[in-house]
Amino acid sequence: MALLKTLHTSLISVFLLLTPAISAQAETFATDDERNTMQVFNFASPSVVYVTNETLVRDRRTLRLHSVPKGAGSGFIWDTQGHIVTNFHVIEGARQVTITLQDRSEWPAELVGSAPEKDLAVLKIDAPRELLKPLVVGTSSNLAVGRKVLAIGNPFGLDTTLTTGVVSALGREIEAANNRTIRNVIQTDAAINPGNSGGPLLDSQARLIGVNTAIYSPSGASVGIGFAIPVDTVKKIVPELINHGRLVRPIIGIESAPDQWSSRYGFEGVAVLRTAPGLPAEKAGLRGIHRTRGGGWELGDVIVEIEQQPIRSYDDLLNALEKHSAGDEITIGILRDGTIRYTSIRLAAPE
Numbered sequence: 578m579a580l581l582k583t584l585h586t587s588l589i590s591v592f593l594l595l596t597p598a599i600s601a602q603a604e605t606f607a608t609d610d611e612r613n614t615m616q617v618f619n620f621a622s623p624s625v626v627y628v629t630n631e632t633l634v635r636d637r638r639t640l641r642l643h644s645v646p647k648g649a650g651s652g653f654i655w656d657t658q659g660h661i662v663t664n665f666h667v668i669e670g671a672r673q674v675t676i677t678l679q680d681r682s683e684w685p686a687e688l689v690g691s692a693p694e695k696d697l698a699v700l701k702i703d704a705p706r707e708l709l710k711p712l713v714v715g716t717s718s719n720l721a722v723g724r725k726v727l728a729i730g731n732p733f734g735l736d737t738t739l740t741t742g743v744v745s746a747l748g749r750e751i752e753a754a755n756n757r758t759i760r761n762v763i764q765t766d767a768a769i770n771p772g773n774s775g776g777p778l779l780d781s782q783a784r785l786i787g788v789n790t791a792i793y794s795p796s797g798a799s800v801g802i803g804f805a806i807p808v809d810t811v812k813k814i815v816p817e818l819i820n821h822g823r824l825v826r827p828i829i830g831i832e833s834a835p836d837q838w839s840s841r842y843g844f845e846g847v848a849v850l851r852t853a854p855g856l857p858a859e860k861a862g863l864r865g866i867h868r869t870r871g872g873g874w875e876l877g878d879v880i881v882e883i884e885q886q887p888i889r890s891y892d893d894l895l896n897a898l899e900k901h902s903a904g905d906e907i908t909i910g911i912l913r914d915g916t917i918r919y920t921s922i923r924l925a926a927p928e
Contacts, residue, residue, distance in 0.1 A: 610725075617727050617783045618739050624712045625729045625776060627677035627736050628652045628663050628686075628700075630670075651730035651776030652676065652700070653785070655815060657709045661686060661700040662815055663775030664790050665693045666754050668700070676702050679737065690818030694757035694895070695810065696790050699818040712777055715784030717763065717807035720744055728767045728789055728803070730776030742767030742801075751791055751804050758892050762804045763787045769803030778805040785811075826895065827903040827924035830856025831863065831880075836890050845889045846881035846912060857922045863911065881917060882910030898924070 607615070630648045650667030654660075661676055668674050674686040684702035691698040724744045732738050746764040753759050765778065769789050778787035787805030817825050834848035842848075851865035852858040865877040880888050883897040884907050901907060903926035910917050 613781055614727065614739070614741060617779060617781065618729065620783045621712060621727075621777065621779055622729055622737050622739075623679045623710045624654045625679070625731075625737060626652045626654065626661060627731045628661075628667055628775060629675040629677065630668055631673045631675070649731065649772055650774040651772065651789070653775075653777045654709050654711050655699070656711050657706045659702045659704055659709060660689065660815075660819060661702060662788065662811065663698055663700065664788065665691050665696045665698045666790075667775045668698050669693075669754065674700060676700065676704075677736070678704065678708055680708065682708065690822035692814050692818060692824040693755045694753050694824065695759055695806065695814055696753045697788065697806065697811065697814055697818070699815055712779075712785045713783060714812060715780055715782070715786050715808055717786050717809045720747060720763065720786060720807075722746060725781050726763075726765050726767055726786065727779045727781075728765070728769055728773060728776060728805075729779070730769070730773035730789060732768075732770035732772040735772070738773075740768040745802070749804060758896065759790075759806060760896060761807055761810070762790075763807055765803050765805060766801040767803060768801070769805075773803075787811075824899070825927060826898050827901055827905065828856065828927050829898070829909075829922055830858045830925060832865070833891055833894070834866075836892075839890070842876065844879055844912065845887075846879040847888055847891055847894050848876060849878045849880065857925050861909075861920050861922045863920075864913075877913075879912040880909055881912050882919075884908055903927075 628650045648667065650663060652661045652663035655662045668688065676684045676686045678684070684704050686700040686702050689699040689701050722744050726742055726744055728740045730738060742765050744763060745766050749762040749764045751759050751762050763778065773789050776789045777785050778789050780786050786808050788811055789803060789805045791804045814824060830853040832850045834850050838848050839845055849858070849863055849865045852863050863878050866874050867877060869875050880894060882888055886897050888894050888897060901924055903924050906921055906923045908919055908921055910919050
């Protein structure tokens with residue numbers, strides 16, 4: 578009996594001596610993919626912020642105005658000057674926006690610029706540079722279906738939450754808050770829930786490849802269909818919002834007819850109502866609606882193509898122009914008297 582007790586005690590002692598070694602070994606059990614996920618999160622999470630949107634509400638009894646939370650979302654640090662990128666719909670209608678950094682410090686933010694048509698906005702906070710860690714900006718042009726992606730955000734107010742998935746599809750289209758179409762959107766099955774909006778979509782190298790913006794869900798919660806604005810679009814728009822406060826789009830100098838005209842009169846394209854004096858469309862000879870000899874009105878030119886891209890609506894026209902800059906010479910196709918003609922136009926800067 579004494580021998581058994583001694584043996585039992587010895588076994589316990591050996592187990593206790595081996596436990597630290599076993600625990601240390603267990604820490605190495607992570608797979609390469611798990612290790613990569615942890616590395617990306619640890620590297621990128623300090624760059625992700627919590628965005629709180631507040632608005633004014635009048636108390637029914639006292640009639641006093643007071644500030645209440647209207648909504649919340651995510652964002653990320655763009656540069657060491659304090660610029661924060663998020664979705665436009667996260668801060669839309671806000672009286673005051675507050676940014677919470679990873680160290681829990683809160684900073685009032687000012688709106689620098691917004692592009693509702695791309696669901697993007699840039700804010701600015703006056704935080705110390707040592708608290709501002711910008712994300713590494715990647716590219717979305719080389720993405721492929723099946724590539725691993727990671728999303729960090731604040732779903733349902735739960736800060737700094739990580740979800741993972743893959744690129745499910747490319748080239749999707751979603752509708753922005755002002756009914757404009759956002760094109761070439763990334764679809765992912767990484768869980769994106771309310772509150773994730775404005776947060777970063779990252780690749781396995783912790784590089785920014787998109788801005789999480791929307792989900793498709795009958796219930797409002799994630800069902801594995803999320804969308805992100807590609808970073809190549811973000812890289813083009815954010816500097817314009819910082820420098821100009823808005824998206825700078827070149828113009829051709831026309832007043833266009835409503836899209837309803839196309840269905841009413843049986844054509845596809847953007848009908849020109851009139852051209853602006855001295856601007857590219859007039860110089861290129863485009864003509865708007867005009868009176869006939871009989872005193873009636875006749876349809877003018879209809880823009881049906883820009884740089885071999887079909888134009889079926891005003892939304893198509895704006896998306897085509899956004900690919901170019903003032904001074905670029907483009908070829909447009911116009912429908913005139915039943916025949917498509919082509920002409921060159923040099924784009925002008927907006928006034």
